[in-house]
Amino acid sequence: MIGVRSRILSKIVLAASAVMLLVLGACGSDGCQSSTACIPLAQLYSSSTQRAITVDSISVYGIGAPGDSMIVRCGRNVSQFSLPLRTSVDETKYVIHYDQEALSDPRYNDTITLHYNVLPMFDSNECGVVYAFEISDYSCTDHLVDSMAMPFNRITNLTAVSVQLYMRTTEQP
Amino acid sequence: MKRLVYILMTVVLAVAALDGLAQSKAKRYVTPVEKTTNRTLLPRKGEKLVYIERDSLVLDSLRRDSIAKIYPHYPIVTAVTVGFNFWDGIARLFGQSYGSYDVMASVNMWNRLFPTVEVGLGRANSTPDGLNYTYKTPLSFYAKIGADYNFMFKNHPKYQFLVGIRAGYTAFKYDITNITVGDDYWGESSDLDLSGLKSHAFYGEIVAGIRVNLYGPISAGWTLKYHNVFNYKKNGDIHPWYIPGFGSRDSKLYVGFSVYYTMPMMKKRWPNIDEHGKLKDLPSADVQNVRPADTLGGASMPRRGAEGASQPLTEPQKLQQTDIKADVKAIEEKFDNKEVK
Numbered sequence: 400m401i402g403v404r405s406r407i408l409s410k411i412v413l414a415a416s417a418v419m420l421l422v423l424g425a426c427g428s429d430g431c432q433s434s435t436a437c438i439p440l441a442q443l444y445s446s447s448t449q450r451a452i453t454v455d456s457i458s459v460y461g462i463g464a465p466g467d468s469m470i471v472r473c474g475r476n477v478s479q480f481s482l483p484l485r486t487s488v489d490e491t492k493y494v495i496h497y498d499q500e501a502l503s504d505p506r507y508n509d510t511i512t513l514h515y516n517v518l519p520m521f522d523s524n525e526c527g528v529v530y531a532f533e534i535s536d537y538s539c540t541d542h543l544v545d546s547m548a549m550p551f552n553r554i555t556n557l558t559a560v561s562v563q564l565y566m567r568t569t570e571q572p
Numbered sequence: 573m574k575r576l577v578y579i580l581m582t583v584v585l586a587v588a589a590l591d592g593l594a595q596s597k598a599k600r601y602v603t604p605v606e607k608t609t610n611r612t613l614l615p616r617k618g619e620k621l622v623y624i625e626r627d628s629l630v631l632d633s634l635r636r637d638s639i640a641k642i643y644p645h646y647p648i649v650t651a652v653t654v655g656f657n658f659w660d661g662i663a664r665l666f667g668q669s670y671g672s673y674d675v676m677a678s679v680n681m682w683n684r685l686f687p688t689v690e691v692g693l694g695r696a697n698s699t700p701d702g703l704n705y706t707y708k709t710p711l712s713f714y715a716k717i718g719a720d721y722n723f724m725f726k727n728h729p730k731y732q733f734l735v736g737i738r739a740g741y742t743a744f745k746y747d748i749t750n751i752t753v754g755d756d757y758w759g760e761s762s763d764l765d766l767s768g769l770k771s772h773a774f775y776g777e778i779v780a781g782i783r784v785n786l787y788g789p790i791s792a793g794w795t796l797k798y799h800n801v802f803n804y805k806k807n808g809d810i811h812p813w814y815i816p817g818f819g820s821r822d823s824k825l826y827v828g829f830s831v832y833y834t835m836p837m838m839k840k841r842w843p844n845i846d847e848h849g850k851l852k853d854l855p856s857a858d859v860q861n862v863r864p865a866d867t868l869g870g871a872s873m874p875r876r877g878a879e880g881a882s883q884p885l886t887e888p889q890k891l892q893q894t895d896i897k898a899d900v901k902a903i904e905e906k907f908d909n910k911e912v913k
Contacts, residue, residue: 408724408731409784415794419659419827465759483757519764520809521748523822527703528751528764531809 431526434556438481439513439532441562446545452568453478456498461491462510473498482511482562484554486530490514495564497543509544511562513537520555531555543567644726644843646683651729653678655832657692657795662829670696670709670814676830678720680837683729686720688736694816696746704752707813712744714817720779728845729834730785732793738777742816745770771812773804773821783832795828 445452459471459480470493471480485491495509514536521528532554539547548563655678660671674692681687696709720736747767754761776799783793801821804812812821819826836842 408733408782412782412784412792412794415782416829419794419829461757464757468757470757483755485758485760486753486755486762487758487760518809519751519753519766521705521766521813522809522811524698524700524707524813524820525703527700528705528748528753530753 431523435526435529436483437520437529437531437554437556438483439554439561440479440559441482441511441564442479442560443477444563444565445568446565447568449565451478452566454566458496458498459493460496461485461493463492479560482513484513484515484517484532486517489516489535495544502543507542509540509542511537511539511544511547511564515554526556529556537562539564644683644728644845646680646725646729646843647838647841648681649679649837650683650842651680651834651836653680653686653832653834655830657690657828657830659827659829669698669700670694670819672714672817672819674714674716674817680722680729680834682725684722684725686722686734686736688716688718688720688738690716690738690740690817692817694742694744694814694818696814698814699750704750704754705748706750707746707748709744709746709812709814709816712742712816714740714742714744716740716777716817718777718779720781729836730791732781732783734779734781734783736779736781738779738797740775740777740817741772742818743770743772744812744816746812746814748810766810769807769810769812771805771807773801773812773815773818775799775801775815775818777826786831789834789836791832791834793830793832795830797826797828798824799826800824 443452443454453476455475457477458473460469482493491513493511515532515534518531520531534552537549545565545567551561554561655676657674664671672692672694674690676690678686678688693711695711699706716738718736718738720734723733746769749765751764777797779797781793781795783791785791815821
């Protein structure tokens with residue numbers, strides 16, 4: 400009986416060798432499970448109800464973006480938008496332009512300013528190196544934006560809504 | 573009242589009769605019993621009692637009530653084994669970007685316990701497709717210490733099924749270079765090198781392995797490890813990805829393949845068993861093949877002692893006899909040679 404065990408053990412070693420060689424040829428990475436970029440996400444809220452809202456006809460762009468490229472171009476039912484940060488400097492400014500006829504004057508534009516430190520981050524082989532941002536200061540003009548809040552002072556690739564914009568709204572009956 | 577006295581006397585007599593019966597039965601015990609407790613001795617865990625037919629002409633002085641413990645009993649230092657794990661070398665041929673190469677040494681104690689030390693070097697060099705960096709760990713030293721238990725201790729040491737634990741430690745450096753982070757919206761790209769980062773890690777492993785003999789003192793086997801990092805230096809947000817001797821920091825399983833060279837120690841005290849774990853050249857084995865002539869008679873049956881007694885004992889047989897004599901003497905001393913028939 401014990402001799403049988405020895406023979407079984409030898410066969411297990413042989414079988415494991417074959418299986419492992421097959422596995423080696425077939426194995427691969429699962430890929431990055433999280434985002435490979437750290438981009439703050441802005442959410443619009445009503446200053447009166449504190450609830451998330453959607454806004455029609457707004458545009459958002461970064462000051463200094465090449466070719467006047469827009470983050471949101473005359474968007475409808477806009478509730479969230481991303482605010483990509485520049486990695487070469489420690490400050491980024493964005494403009495919210497209201498495209499409604501009565502508000503389309505640049506005087507009513509709101510400007511968001513973020514000050515931050517850029518921090519390289521490496522956690523896994525699959526996701527590589529990303530830049531995280533440690534927010535040191537932030538501000539926003541108050542034409543149509545009532546106030547601004549940032550619940551996290553650190554923007555990583557796991558962060559959810561990190562910029563809360565409370566818009567001036569009126570209650571409709 | 574009288575009736576009560578009769579009943580009491582009857583009960584006392586009955587108890588006395590039963591006690592006498594029990595005493596007479598106790599004298600007929602053939603297994604060793606402890607003098608003070610009358611408790612039948614049971615074999616220790618892992619031992620088994622084997623009933624053998626023993627010829628009175630052979631090994632008369634070794635009679636042990638026809639009960640003998642037959643199991644391989646290895647000396648405290650049965651063997652010393654050194655091994656080399658090179659599975660990561662094969663894996664690198666298939667595209668793995670890191671590898672650990674270690675040498676292990678273990679002492680086989682009683683063919684059960686294997687205190688083990690592993691030392692090795694590990695390195696990594698990875699530039700993943702589609703990603704923005706090169707990760708490098710230069711050759712870094714690591715060491716592990718632990719022990720295995722051989723669940724096939726009754727077999728010849730050529731065949732082992734081991735389960736054990738390890739604790740490992742390594743101190744190492746790593747570089748992340750050629751980092752390029754681009755941004756589509758701003759149209760910017762920045763390059764960065766993070767070099768000379770130092771870290772250390774302490775980790776543990778649960779090990780299961782099988783080893784089989786290939787040729788002579790050479791054997792080979794697979795090792796499967798479930799491991800976990802207990803502690804490591806993180807360097808802020810730049811965590812080490814590869815840990816020498818462990819592999820990828822996030823991995824939980826590791827597979828190794830090793831070749832071993834075994835140097836037998838105290839070989840004269842090894843039990844005389846074949847590679848399948850069967851006892852060979854034992855006097856008991858001889859008499860098992862020889863049926864008692866006085867009970868079975870027939871001319872066709874080999875007579876006791878006709879072969880076994882006439883042939884001179886081989887060296888292993890003599891050693892085995894010496895072992896059995898020592899066992900018998902120990903038992904006789906323990907039980908004062910009165911309770912053992």
